Amino acid sequence: MQSKDLVQLAEQFGSPIYVYDADKIKSQYNRLTNAFSKVEKLRINYAMKALSNVAILQLLKEMGSGLDTVSIQEVQLGLHAGYEPEKIFYTPNGVSLEEIEEVNAMGVQINIDNLSILEQFGAKHPNVPVCIRINPHVMAGGNTNISVGHIDSKFGISIHQLPHLVRIVENTKMNIVGIHMHTGSDILDIEVFLYAAEILFDAARNFKDLEFLDFGSGFKVPYKKDDIETDIEELGKKLSKRFNAFCTEYGKELTLIFEPGKFLVSEAGHFLAKVNVIKQTTSTVFAGIDSGFNHLIRPMLYGSQHHIDNISNPKGKERFYSVVGYICETDTFANNRRIAEIKEGDILSFKNAGAYCYSMASNYNSRYKPAEVLWIQGQGHLIRAHETFEDLLKNQISLPSEVTL
Numbered sequence: 001m002q003s004k005d006l007v008q009l010a011e012q013f014g015s016p017i018y019v020y021d022a023d024k025i026k027s028q029y030n031r032l033t034n035a036f037s038k039v040e041k042l043r044i045n046y047a048m049k050a051l052s053n054v055a056i057l058q059l060l061k062e063m064g065s066g067l068d069t070v071s072i073q074e075v076q077l078g079l080h081a082g083y084e085p086e087k088i089f090y091t092p093n094g095v096s097l098e099e100i101e102e103v104n105a106m107g108v109q110i111n112i113d114n115l116s117i118l119e120q121f122g123a124k125h126p127n128v129p130v131c132i133r134i135n136p137h138v139m140a141g142g143n144t145n146i147s148v149g150h151i152d153s154k155f156g157i158s159i160h161q162l163p164h165l166v167r168i169v170e171n172t173k174m175n176i177v178g179i180h181m182h183t184g185s186d187i188l189d190i191e192v193f194l195y196a197a198e199i200l201f202d203a204a205r206n207f208k209d210l211e212f213l214d215f216g217s218g219f220k221v222p223y224k225k226d227d228i229e230t231d232i233e234e235l236g237k238k239l240s241k242r243f244n245a246f247c248t249e250y251g252k253e254l255t256l257i258f259e260p261g262k263f264l265v266s267e268a269g270h271f272l273a274k275v276n277v278i279k280q281t282t283s284t285v286f287a288g289i290d291s292g293f294n295h296l297i298r299p300m301l302y303g304s305q306h307h308i309d310n311i312s313n314p315k316g317k318e319r320f321y322s323v324v325g326y327i328c329e330t331d332t333f334a335n336n337r338r339i340a341e342i343k344e345g346d347i348l349s350f351k352n353a354g355a356y357c358y359s360m361a362s363n364y365n366s367r368y369k370p371a372e373v374l375w376i377q378g379q380g381h382l383i384r385a386h387e388t389f390e391d392l393l394k395n396q397i398s399l400p401s402e403v404t405l
């Protein structure tokens with residue numbers, strides 16, 4: 001989709017607004033399945049925490065995707081969007097035994113990531129097919145916020161505890177059907193991924209009745225100019241070959257599963273906000289927009305750099321701007337960034353706004369959350385309305401009059 005389409009959508013639906021390009025989501029999905037076309041049984045489970053709008057879930061369902069969920073509410077949203085329970089995986093961290101049992105009763109594949117719950121669940125439900133999340137302790141990326149495979153991470157069962165894990169499985173006679181890992185976002189290096197895969201294969205050799213191996217996600221997409229992205233085609237070539245060899249050794253055609261979030265939806269998203277004010281100081285020119293980290297928290301939370309275009313004046317002479325929000329706290333989107341000359345009222349477009357943007361939005365400062373639009377076959381469809389004052393009051397209860405304040 002083009003800048004003029006985005007400008008038109010901001011006019012039509014108002015700002016701030018998230019716009020998602022359906023074609024981009026489809027092409028990323030196809031890229032991934034094509035890269036692994038040599039694997040007989042491939043399954044993609046979209047990690048819906050990245051972007052959980054029901055219309056997006058339905059689009060990916062049409063593509064043939066399954067779902068990766070991390071809460072019972074995500075499972076419910078998936079079912080609401082029309083997914084069969086068998087197409088849903090549940091990969092939580094730190095949830096109660098009761099929630100895991102509840103999700104299991106819905107017919108969803110559960111994935112357990114700690115020994116305590118594994119032992120309790122196995123003792124109570126030895127026949128239920130269970131997947132185990134392993135932590136291979138592989139550093140991905142280098143930013144500790146997003147590398148969940150390292151030694152002091154809270155995710156998964158440490159590979160160093162494998163003997164203990166095997167003992168629990170033998171004692172409870174529970175039914176282990178899958179091994180899973182997710183080393184965290186932003187895998188730069190294919191060799192790191194392949195190294196982690198070997199650890200997963202080693203773990204898999206301890207279990208006789210596996211049906212699938214789940215390699216999680218962590219595929220990197222480019223955010224700013226010259227960013228490296230995971231070479232999916234190269235990974236597909238190398239991992240497919242290695243996976244097929246493992247299946248031969250194991251004596252069974254296993255299903256290979258990936259659960260990408262960012263890879264499928266990040267680049268499809270555009271966040272559009274209007275410039276309220278240009279503020280010139282002695283050192284900086286600020287462009288203040290009608291949004292803040294309440295709508296897009298990634299720059300403040302992770303230091304992420306989202307590319308920003310002035311789509312109202314794309315051919316304008318570039319100048320340096322610090323783009324900031326309207327929240328009464330520091331909320332900087334960009335520091336001294338070159339952007340085509342900005343005037344008050346212009347619309348700025350933030351790239352890579354599909355993943356972990358709307359889904360992390362809040363009502364901080366009592367602001368409304370943005371609307372969402374799906375761009376499909378040259379047309380914008382509203383898939384979430386702008387909030388209203390009623391939304392801020394929902395669930396708030398006035399104190400009864402007899403309570404003295």
Ligand SMILES: *Cc1c(COP(=O)(O)O)cnc(C)c1O
Binds near residue numbers: 182217
């Ligand atoms: C968040 C998450 C993903 C998706 O990660 P991306 O970096 O968005 O691809 C996959 N699996 C699990 C278990 C997750 O928690």
